[in-house]
Amino acid sequence: MSEQVSKILMSCDSANHVCDKSQYKEATLWEKIKLNIHLIYCSACRTYTKNNSILTKTIKKSKVETMDSSSKDEMRRKMEEAMKNNS
Amino acid sequence: MPSHKIDPNKWIDLYSDYLFNYTISRVNDRDIAQDLVQDTFFAGLKSMKNFKGEASERTWLVSILKRKIIDHYRKTNSNKGKAEVRMNYSSEESEGDWLEERVADPFDKTAEDTLENEELSGAIHRCLGKLPLKQANVFKMKTILNYETEVICNELNITPSNLWVIIHRARTAMAGCLKENWF
Numbered sequence: 001m002s003e004q005v006s007k008i009l010m011s012c013d014s015a016n017h018v019c020d021k022s023q024y025k026e027a028t029l030w031e032k033i034k035l036n037i038h039l040i041y042c043s044a045c046r047t048y049t050k051n052n053s054i055l056t057k058t059i060k061k062s063k064v065e066t067m068d069s070s071s072k073d074e075m076r077r078k079m080e081e082a083m084k085n086n087s
Numbered sequence: 088m089p090s091h092k093i094d095p096n097k098w099i100d101l102y103s104d105y106l107f108n109y110t111i112s113r114v115n116d117r118d119i120a121q122d123l124v125q126d127t128f129f130a131g132l133k134s135m136k137n138f139k140g141e142a143s144e145r146t147w148l149v150s151i152l153k154r155k156i157i158d159h160y161r162k163t164n165s166n167k168g169k170a171e172v173r174m175n176y177s178s179e180e181s182e183g184d185w186l187e188e189r190v191a192d193p194f195d196k197t198a199e200d201t202l203e204n205e206e207l208s209g210a211i212h213r214c215l216g217k218l219p220l221k222q223a224n225v226f227k228m229k230t231i232l233n234y235e236t237e238v239i240c241n242e243l244n245i246t247p248s249n250l251w252v253i254i255h256r257a258r259t260a261m262a263g264c265l266k267e268n269w270f
Contacts, residue, residue: 021251055262059231061207075121078125079099082129
């Protein structure tokens with residue numbers, strides 16, 4: 001019995017982990033089912049899941065931009081050169 | 088009260104994304120934005136002596152960047168020899184319509200939308216700035232640049248479970264910070 005229960009129920013830690021993964025669409029279907037079962041009886045994780053999806057939506061909506069790391073490295077290299085010439 | 092110090096070694100880590108975001112909302116071109124940010128850092132490096140410490144480093148860099156953006160527009164304008172007005176019609180059928188008729192274009196982004204997005208991006212960057220550097224980097228790569236987990240792990244030399252712990256901490260902090268400052 002307890003073995004079967006542990007297959008369906010998950011700890012809060014793994015629930016949060018699955019929730020994080022699902023924000024990037026990386027959670028499997030079975031994981032998502034288990035997460036939703038967990039959310040039925042765990043209000044702390046419900047709050048976390050809610051905030052987490054708000055965060056995802058907000059960032060998507062803002063169309064915030066960052067530079068990719070290769071161009072940052074390039075920039076860093078040029079800066080170092082310029083600093084050498086400057087001093 | 089010269090309370091602010093200047094340290095160009097940290098500029099790229101601390102301000103490049105903020106400045107890039109600021110620029111791209113004004114010039115709409117990734118390459119040009121990148122060049123302008125680079126120019127700003129160079130100019131900052133040159134005039135470091137003039138930094139009085141009255142404003143924060145970031146404010147100071149933004150004020151340089153503003154000049155660079157204006158210069159950019161001035162240059163592109165003089166390249167063509169004259170100001171050019173380009174009109175894009177929102178759909179095929181409306182081609183040839185007069186500008187007056189397009190004032191109430193429902194598909195046009197309103198100024199308020201743009202303004203709100205810009206403020207929100209600013210808030211996001213301020214919150215990112217409060218995170219530890221590594222968390223902020225991983226979060227940006229994963230959430231904003233949409234890199235695959237594998238790619239990030241290879242680049243930063245961390246394991247996937249490592250990555251998810253970092254993401255979890257970053258998301259918790261970001262949600263809290265944005266809740267305070269935005270929602």
